[in-house]
Amino acid sequence: MNQTEIINIFTKKTLGLTFVLSAAAFAFGQEKVGISGTVVNKNNQPVPYASVTYSNKTSKLLSDAALTDEKGQYKLDITPGNYDITVEAIDYKKSVINKQIAAAGNIGALSIEPEKSATNIKTGDIQAVVITAQSTKPYKVELDKKTYDPSQDIISKGGSLQDVLSNVPSVSVDTDGTVSMRGSSNVKFLINGKPSSLLGIDDGANALQSIPADQIEKIEVITNPSSKFEASGTSGILNIILKKSKKVGFNGSVVGTLGYFPRTSLNANLSWRKNKMTWFLNGGGGYTENQNKNETETTYHNIILPNNIDPTSPTFTQPQDIPTYQSQDSKNKSYSKNYNATAGFVYDISDKTSVNLSGMVRTFDGDSNEKLNSIDDFFRYSPTANAWQPLRSLMQRNSNGINNNLAFQGDFGLDHKFDDKGQNISLSLSLQSNKSNNNSNIAEYLDSNFVRDDVSDRNSTNKTLIGKIDYELPIGENSKLEAGYRIDNNNNDYTSVVTSTVQDPVIGYYNNSTVYKEMFNAFYLQFKSKIGNFGYQLGLRDEQSNIKIDYQNKGGDPAINTTKNYNNLFPSVYLSYDVTKDNQILLNYSRRIDRPRSFFMVPYSNYSNRQNVFEGNINLNPSYVDSFELGYNISKRKFTVNPTLYYRHSTDDNKMLVYRKDERTADFFTKPINLGNDDRYGLDLNFTYDPFAWLKLMGSLDVFGYKTSGIAYYDMIDKSGNPGIGSMDFTGSGVSTRARLNTTFKIDKTFSFQLQGFYRGAQKSANQDTKDMYALNLGASKTIWKGDGTISFNIQDIFNTRSREIYSYSSDYTRRNYMQWQPRQFSISLTYRFKQGEKIEQAKRKKDINSNATGDDQQGGPM
Structure with a gap:
């Protein structure tokens, strides 16, 4: 038995022990009243x-x-x-x-x-209240969303948004930072109810790591959004609510973190509230080092050697080498620094009117160094022997990358309450700017001899304007009419310059520039009411989309100017029935759209190295999904249980096609395409259980079936050098699972520790087999300094098993890929809280643009 097998067995037994300890604790606690x-x-x-x-x-x-x-x-x-x-x-x-x-x-x-x-105000006495009066429910279920409170999540203390999302019900985070809901990665992110420059980095994992966990108030999980939300994001919406103070006087906290791999951060949340004015300042920064590894093995089938070709013929051109096997092993070290600051104020003009203004700036700087060793077996034509001969070579590639990102955002909001019956209007305006620069130097060596040096410079500038108006009109005691308008105007500029020390005709195509403009206009109307125990909400949203793309290529391809227009209706229906006070049945339906990312529609958009190239698809169209849910919610003092049956049907589903343009080479291209239908159905079960004062449980289980249909066709050159048509079959079906269990043990009123087990089941299709994955995390937290401080410790991935292994199949090759994005890490953090005033009543206060407590498209909530 090898070391990997021992670790796998020990890890699985430890995951089982977490469940056993939790169950055993039920029997030995004292009964409460x-x-x-x-x-x-x-x-x-x-x-x-x-x-x-x-x-x-x-x-x-x-x-x-x-x-x-x-x-x-x-x-x-x-x-x-x-x-x-x-x-x-x-x-x-x-x-x-x-x-x-x-x-x-x-x-x-x-x-x-x-x-x-x-x-x-006796702030000294009230400090103890902050420690003891914690929420007993880490998440709650509402008509159209689930709200997760990360304050009791010990494992993510001192971490980032990515660490917090790893603990959110119905959400999973892959090893490379990809976020998915119920097995699908098409998730829409919002910050305080709107798109934000905080998540404007092209690299999704870096974007998630740029938001400190200590600045997150709560996360709203909206698996089937209503018509009040923007219609994009077919898997659902994750709305990240950042902290705002609800207390009078001067309040705040400072959190410092040290960890390994080297991981340091310092963040502060400060606020001052008096009379009609509230000021707030959140900010900080951090430094992180990381090391990931990637292994790829490719075996090529059906090798055809054209020995009948006469090399003396005037029409003969020397073909490229024909590969038979390739093994690549790479390690990537990355270093990143990020800083962010948000400041603003809210002013109550009167009891019925308030204005708010805020500004944000964020920077991200990263360096990376990748060393790749590749063993290539191939056939090369020998003029001397007039035959194709097998050869083996060792290729080495060193890639050094520098990327930086600078983002600004300004928000203005005006809220007015017409009367005390709930008739409100809210106006908001958001201006966002994001600039990103990426530089890569790629040096290649063949059998220790220098071959080529490529330099890639990619720059992008994104400017966004979002304007909104929302209106609420109560009708009688139990009904409400809601209406609104929203405009999104986005201007994205992309430029790419690639140079090489060799004459490579392909390089020229990656010297290009693209101007991408899009404008969305949206109108919605929604009515909600309740008759006895029966509640319902009906909504309709109309979204008009206009997209213009101006593409200029310096490699010989003609310029492309294209316009795309969409006008779609998106209905939603929500029904609820209160069986008893604590039992509720929920049934809902909504229609959604998955618009292609602008970066996906730029041809020849990304040159990372000549053997692995990402290309955009200017002909990419949106996909649409019809989503149904049937849920049952039970909420008691000690536990909540929320099982949900769901079904999603997607048309023109977006898939990533990985293919070879020329079968005589080992160069792979990745391209987004529209392909067939995708169906997902399953059971999503979330629960919390607090059997004793010293034990809290939170778990989730997602068992889902999937069925995908569609065959992709593409132009290619076969092994004989002749043009042809290649194909890849995406058809597949099966059942997979996601499971998570959190167990929190409270030793006393000041000390707790937490175990978190996670499992992701295998998933198969006609051309891909993704293996299962599991991991175990540990956290501990201790309150010190009479409640003014907290010290926390956590270990992410105790047994270093969080990795991804995928087998890909094609008609002419089989490929295995193993990737570990983050190895085992641990950190310790220290929190210091300034004197804190008592919460003031918020029920009568109007909403502001930076806090979306209601979770809807209105961007509202108390400061």
């Missing part, structure tokens, strides 16, 4: 957002706390015993009483007296 009550003032009026702390006289492990709601009510589960009950609220004196809790029930009203001075 449900307690409820209210907090009132001396006039017997309810006090909202008061903290109620139950301190057990026997053991601190049994203590717990809660915040009252808008009606002054609270609920919590505690073990029977003797408790000191502490009640605190802004502008009120602290109150402490003793009570014996013997059974479940309502303990009645707890009364507190106001302070003599309404501005006397």
